[in-house]
Amino acid sequence: MTTANITHPRPAAPPPSAEQVVIPVTGMTCAACQGRVQRTLSKTPGVVDASVNLMMGNATIAYDASAITPDALVERIRATGYGAELPRADRTAFEEQAARDAATAEEFRELRAKAWASAIAGVLAMLLSMPLMGAMDAGHHGPVADPFMGWAMEHMTPGLRSALPWLYAIPASVLSWGLLLVTLGVMTWAGRHFYTRAWAAFRHHSADMNTLVAVGTGAAFVYSVVATVAPSFFVRHGVAPDVYYEAVIIIIALILTGNAFEARAKRETSTALRALANLQPKTARVLRDEAEQDVPVDSVRADDMILVRPGERVPVDGEIVSGESAVDESMLTGESLPVTKRTGDRVIGGTINRTGAFRYRATTLGETSVLAQIVKLMRDAQGSRAPIQRLADRISAIFVPVVVSLAVATFAAWFVAVHATGGGVGEATVRAFAAAVAVLIIACPCAMGLAVPTAVMVSTGKGAELGVLIKGGEALQRAGDITTVVLDKTGTVTEGRPTVTDVEVVQGSPMASDALLSLVASLETMSEHPLADALVRHARGRGLTVETPEAFASYTGRGATGVVLGRALAVGNEALLQDFAVDVSPLRAVAHRLADEGKTAMYVAVDGALVGVVAVADPIRATSRAAIQRMQRLGLDVVMLTGDNQRTADAVARDAGIGRAVAGVLPAGKVAEIERLQARGRVVAMVGDGINDAPALAKADIGIAMGSGTDIAVEAADIALMRGDLASVVDAIRLSRRTMRTMKQNLFWAFAYNVVGIPVAAGLLFPITGLLLSPILASAAMAFSSVSVVMNSLRLRRFAATTA
């Protein structure tokens, strides 16, 4: 079985007053660096014990809290010339998430309030502008800047005239000035941030969405103010002194509404992460001095004895000392059935204890706990970038200045076109102006910026819910392209718990099968091979004596030899026995039969003569067959690798439904096999246990580590599975493919929206269809575009796990 590879530094028991802190240290490249930091810390007054780990890049320090603070320790490390940062213990992954949520919630509330206020102001402004426009044009509608307003006016004026006759009695100049004040109010309160941010960006020679909104609404506002303050200036040039206050307010209202929806939807994208962070219980019931006491989880130490009752959450990671219970680990592993835990089994903090009460010893805590590592992994993954985003990034970088240029060009083109076709300077200006503002308003760089990250967030979160930890956008993207899945046999296709199935003794041999087994098991006590472990366990289980061999030698991939109780022993495959000139022909047929049944048969020779065959089988996991079938239905090529002989490998492959089994592969051969597949243009996913297969996992395009739920930190893996179940591999690949589809849809929509929207707003379709986009409709379209991208990403939350 896999072993937990999360190491937990345990300094020698510090004095009772000592606190412990782990400080990440950066910039250490060699043992000398490590030594320097270590010496400095050890000499620091107040430091009880310091251990600097070069590999982990951190310093574990036990210190006297009354003599020195963690901040001072950080300063000491920095003084040596290396980077150090307090792991804002403080801002653990959990707290940072909470701080972020609070900020988003606040942003949403603020945007919502502003959107409502400006919407109300917008309706008021629309009403006030009705008589104004009517008055200006006295009967016929001249060049109305905003076709939407023109349409609204045409349809509402008669009704409004009879409903609110007094409105039409107010002098135009009073209405104009009133509108000016309302607009100014909306701009300086609700829309303030558009202008301040646009200005701040401008000073940095950069431009963003705020620039577009600010320039668009700002231009409309300035135009209107001039028309209000000095209408005679316009009249002199033959232009009606129209005002567009209502357009400014409604545009601001619509964009704020869009932003509010976007803020809420963005918050939704991290729901899964938030749910994970919330799994961490706040207190633990610790047994200290023979008494139970509830203490905050932060103050639980390694080796503390903890009590958990039915229905409670397991507070920290640990190992059961007494008691038995069914524990629901679904929130971490996606495994829907509770798992039975007995003495010696590991429990994970954050899971729910269902049936029994148990006592356990705390092991990994704080930042090294499984839950904290998952949360950290997820946060890193959600923050990572997918290569597909590069194009969007490149466009975002030049987007706004290009749109501003287009808007200016639109103005010139419209002005010249209207003027040349007999329109007055006034009409030309108004038309040109409306089109230019529409271009500025409709262009939306946000949708492009959100297209990929929101999909990565939702999908990695969904994966975590299913026990599939995808380590980033790049892994997600590559996993979507996989064509071939390479499965390591032991522990992946099979359970990885081989058991002895047959012991056959050569006919006429004086040795009984138990005596044979006893000898073989004794030899195998020296071996680290999983099969050896099965033999030893089996022999002990039968109550046989297991001796310590007097000599031992192992032959990778072939077997082992040695001396037990004075007898020379050779256990292994045909090749090994032949090297020792042992004739295996009497049992070859038996061995082949066993191999055809998917068992690993080993010949046993004692003192140079063949005595028997021992067979070990590793049962196929219950879920493997269905999962492999799913992979094949997804169009994936499935290949199994094993160190077994071809017969055994073929039998297992046949049983599991795998078309191709590569047998006799030594550990180093796995990498070569993957390279061979890659050379043939395959995109290869390697599925292994993450410890023995690390080089192969790293070599593959996507390394998938199938863990026992605790090995999530496997470096070589791009995807870590919390559950030992091939169905998770199917989930990982399906989820990746689906996410890639979502990203492509999002990017397509974001690009298409701008590519279609900008020319329409510029009036390119006007000569053909007479279609002209109102700035107000443009703002509605823009608000919708980024919300729709986020909503599309949120659809990934409905992804369902593969069921057998």
Place this chain on the structure above:
Amino acid sequence: MFASLGGIDWLVIAGAGTTILWVNWYFFAAERAPATAAIGSAGHTQEVTVPVHGGYTPSAIRVKAGAPVRLLFDRQETSSCSEEVVFADFGIRTYLPAHETTAVTVTPAKPGVYEFTCGMSMLRGKLIAE
């Protein structure tokens, strides 16, 4: 068609052309604030405070390659645009709480230009490691 263009048309065209040129010059070509050198106050540690307000000031920071660089991002706004800073080369994405200073430590191993951006790559800055 161009024959029918009057003086005012030419004026508009010329004005638009000038504006477009200026916009592109200003956002793409204009000299940005000169690079600031981060000088370590204590030996090797290079430290520089970067106010975040609609952009990064300074947006170009000269540092020494091979030594850790500690950037103190002082986010002086609530605009969600700048809520994250991303160092793609180092795989770092850090949340910057509004009106707080957040430290990011990176070690540019080799000389070169390492860009950092906001979460949506609209705001940009760079570390020039020498």
